[in-house]
Amino acid sequence: MLETVAAVPGMVGGMLLHCKSLRRFEHSGGWIKALLEEAENERMHLMTFMEVAKPKWYERALVITVQGVFFNAYFLGYLMSPKFAHRMVGYLEEEAIHSYTEFLKELDKGNIENVPAPAIAIDYWQLPPDSTLRDVVIVVRADEAHHRDVNHFASDIHHQGRELRETAAPIGYH
Template identity: 80%
Template sequence: MTFMEVAQPRWYERALVLAVQGVFFNAYFLGYILSPKFAHRVVGYLEEEAIHSYTEYLKDLESGKIKNVPAPAIAIDYWRLPANATLKDVVTVVRADEAHHRDVNHFASDIHYQGMQLKESPAPIGYH
């Protein structure tokens, strides 16, 4: 929702995103039924790509290729950013979230690889 506020996509761009999400959801659902280990690993790698993309986005913000506009209110509320936060602040916290998601999904895949269930092996304290 944050980046929808920033990008202001047209109706057909939103429709395309919904269609792709619908296809991915169903494919992922089937993939998870077949192999949770594989499904978590795929998400871990997708998150790694997201981290790379957000790092490039930050470089463009820092170089001035992309204007560092004020952060949307939805982002300020969700991530509890200061009122004067900018798009760079938003991208920084989103990238940190993606890094956490990457770690959690790779951890979940490792647990499944060891033949255990996640409820049997919670992540250790401080694991990120």
């Protein structure tokens, strides 16, 4: 469920920066690309875990509702304060790192079956063909750490009274 909304902040931030760039005829310093890469990366987390979990129809319906509410709330929040919006995502990513660490502990204890990694994960993260769910969780947790750092960095830039375009975005991590 969390991965369905995790892709929203990057898409919203990227979209709003894209529109701002078009209105002002200025570059974004790579931030549009960085935020859209984050959104795509989070979407791939979802696609991967959907292969493992196989959600039911009512879970999919819940996703539509939660995503609709979160998208609009985050959109308004980003318009009001990009600094707050990025900081909030940084903290959410910290929670995601903690959750994936707990997931790894449960895998290691044998409470969750360490099934073979889905093909989509092997292709996306260029993992060895014999990779397992544990290998996937490790790379996903690393992605979340990167998202945490990017969003805290973006918030820090705003906190300093500057615009994101004034500082080059950290891109190309995948």
